[in-house]
Amino acid sequence: MLNIAVTVGTLAATTALGLSAAAAASAAPSGVSAVDQxxxxxxSEGYNVIVSRTGTGSPDQCTVTGVRPGQTYSRTDSGVPGNLLGTPGPNIATTVLNKTAYVTLSC
Known part of the structure; x- marks a missing residue:
């Protein structure tokens, strides 16, 4: 029984990491976009944003050249209140604690 819970927890955590990476990739701008936007x-989507830039231009002259996902920290808990063992569905919840996106600028 414990092996099943561990396997389900691992799958849930892996799925959460994959979804958050896809969300960061989908946030990438198409074409030239305002850096501040x-x-x-x-x-606003909950990412900690780390910015790197090339060039010496002022920030208002920069353009976004890339957005890539960074590390996502999550926690998987079993024994979630209100979801008893033996009821349909797993008794496991994964919570995303922190997620990072890297933005590259060209100035």
Whole structure:
């Protein structure tokens, strides 16, 4: 029984990581986008944004050249209150604690 719970927990955590990476990739701008808008959109989705840039231009002259997912930290718990063992569905919950996106700028 414990092996099943561990396997389900591992699958849930892996799925959560894959979904969060896809969300960061889908947040990538198509074409030239305002830097502040891109960073603001990612932050509003819960990402910690780390910005790297090339060039010495002022920030208002920068364009986004790439957005990529970073590390996602999650926690998987069993024994979730209100979801008893033996009821349909697993008794496991995965909570995303922190997620990061890297934004590359060209100035």
């Amino acid at each position: 891109t960073i603001g959109d990612l932050r």
